[in-house]
Every structure is written in C-alpha cells, then in structure tokens.
Amino acid sequence: MIWNVNVGQNIFEQYTEFSEVNWLRVWAATKETVFMSFASVVAVFFLGLVIGLLLFETQEQKSLFSKIINRLVAFFVNVFRSIPFIILIVLLLPFTKEIVGRITGPVAGIPALIIAAAPFFGRLVETGFREIDRGVLEAAESMGASKLEIIFKVLLPESLPSIVAGITTTAISLVGYTAMAGVIGAGGLGNLAYLEGFQRSQPTVTLVATVFILIIVFIIQITGDILVKNVDKRS
Known part of the structure; x- marks a missing residue:
C-alpha cells in the first residue's frame, strides 16, 4: 500500500512541474496547429x-464518360481513405517538397x-x-430547373445540416492529423x-499540449453543433 502511494505521488509530481513548460512555445505551437487545421478545413x-x-x-x-468519372473518383476516394495518415504523409514528402519547397x-x-x-x-x-427526398429533385427537374440551379437551390440547401455536421467531424479529425504530422516535423x-x-x-509538456488540443476540439464541436441547429429547417 505504501509503495502504491509513493508511486502515485511520483506520478502526480511529474505532472505538476509546470515550471518546465515554455508557455510562449506552447502558444506558438497552438497557433501553428490552428493555422494547419483552418487552412486544411477550408480547402477540404x-x-x-x-x-x-x-x-x-x-x-x-448511363453514359460511358459519367461511368469513367465515377469509377476514377471512387477509386481515388477509396485509396486515400484507406492509407493510414502517418504513412500517407511520408509517401507525400516528395510531392510536398515539389509544391511547397520544403518538407518541414x-x-x-x-x-x-x-x-x-x-x-x-x-x-x-x-x-x-x-438522403435528400428524390421527389424534391424530380419536382425541381419537372419545373425546368437547370443542373446548376438544382445544385445550388436544392442539393446544397437541403443537405446543408449534413454537410455542416460532416465538416465538423472532418475538422476534428484534421486536428488529430496535425498532431501526427507534428511528429515528423510539421510543427x-x-x-x-x-x-x-x-x-x-x-510529461507536463505533453499534458499541456494534449489539453490545448482538447480545447481546440471542443471549440470546433460546439461551433459545429450550433451551426447545425441554425441551418436545420426541421428543428
């Protein structure tokens, strides 16, 4: 019992030595994470x-061209969704070097x-x-709406809650990806x-970094939930 108390005390002391934390460095690292996450979310x-x-x-x-496009896009999606991110970022180092000029x-x-x-x-x-009711799309087509009108006046507005919820989930995943990218020099x-x-x-530095990542994730989730409620016409 005494040994357990001593072990617990040692662990507690490890995580309470905040004097070893460089708060300016933490703030700079937080800004880098927010920058990577925000820039990626906009592009994504x-x-x-x-x-x-x-x-x-x-x-x-039914056209051959549409089938080819569908198969190519689906192949691209399936391939890059299947590769673990830590492997993907290493595979893309030459590509990153080519378009950015650096790999860190x-x-x-x-x-x-x-x-x-x-x-x-x-x-x-x-x-x-x-998930959009096919009747809504057919009604728009029967009224003579063009393809662009259907996209911008039917597809996007009707699916907006799902899109907002989806980009929220994606943004949270991207925050986690930035942590993995940081391990190989992305900051x-x-x-x-x-x-x-x-x-x-x-370990205190690791703890602080983890807490800041959690704060970013919570902010994204809360913001996403509020936006979904505001754009959902069913609520």
Whole structure:
C-alpha cells in the first residue's frame, strides 16, 4: 500500500512541474496547429463538395464518360481513405517538397492533410445528397430547373445540416492529423508533445499540449453543433 502511494505521488509530481513548460512555445505551437487545421478545413470543404457532387451526379448516369468519372473518383476516394495518415504523409514528402519547397513546418503539412481528409469529407457530402427526398429533385427537374440551379437551390440547401455536421467531424479529425504530422516535423502541438514532452522526458509538456488540443476540439464541436441547429429547417 505504501509503495502504491509513493508511486502515485511520483506520478502526480511529474505532472505538476509546470515550471518546465515554455508557455510562449506552447502558444506558438497552438497557433501553428490552428493555422494547419483552418487552412486544411477550408480547402477540404470545397474539394470535398466537388468530390461529393461528382460521385452523386455520376452514380446513375448511363453514359460511358459519367461511368469513367465515377469509377476514377471512387477509386481515388477509396485509396486515400484507406492509407493510414502517418504513412500517407511520408509517401507525400516528395510531392510536398515539389509544391511547397520544403518538407518541414506547418505549411509543409497542409498538402497531406488536405489529401487525407478531402476523400473522407467527399463521402460524407455524397451521403448527405443521397438522403435528400428524390421527389424534391424530380419536382425541381419537372419545373425546368437547370443542373446548376438544382445544385445550388436544392442539393446544397437541403443537405446543408449534413454537410455542416460532416465538416465538423472532418475538422476534428484534421486536428488529430496535425498532431501526427507534428511528429515528423510539421510543427504544432503534436511536435511540441513529441520533441519537448516525450523525447526530453517532460510529461507536463505533453499534458499541456494534449489539453490545448482538447480545447481546440471542443471549440470546433460546439461551433459545429450550433451551426447545425441554425441551418436545420426541421428543428
């Protein structure tokens, strides 16, 4: 019993030595994580909408061109959704070097984040479109609405709650991806937790980085929930 108390006290002391935390570095790492997450979410949102639209619009088309587009996009989505992110970011290092000019830092982590998350969000967008009542789409078509009018006046408005919920889920996943990207030099709270927390045996730094990541996730989730309630016409 005494041994257990001593062990517990040692663990407690490890996590209460906040003097080893460089708060300026924590703040800088937090800004890097927010930057990577925000920039990626914006790009993933628009790219995912395009992917979802392509999958939805070509799924029941009989033309050869539509079938080819559907198969190609579906193949792209399935492949990049299946690759673990930590492996994907390593595979994309030459591509990142080519378009960004470097393989370290927050900017260098963004291409892999986008490629990893866009297929996932694209599937969520497609699912949102599938949930729309077919009668609504047929009514719009019978009234002579063009394809663009159907997309912007029917598909997107009717599926908006699902899209907002989907981008919220994707944004939370991206925050987790930034932590993994940080391990191989992308910066952010993941890099801080690994280099200064784990490698230098400073568990308090890891704890602080984890708490800040949780705060970011909670803010995203709360914001997403509020937006879903505001755009959901059924509520």
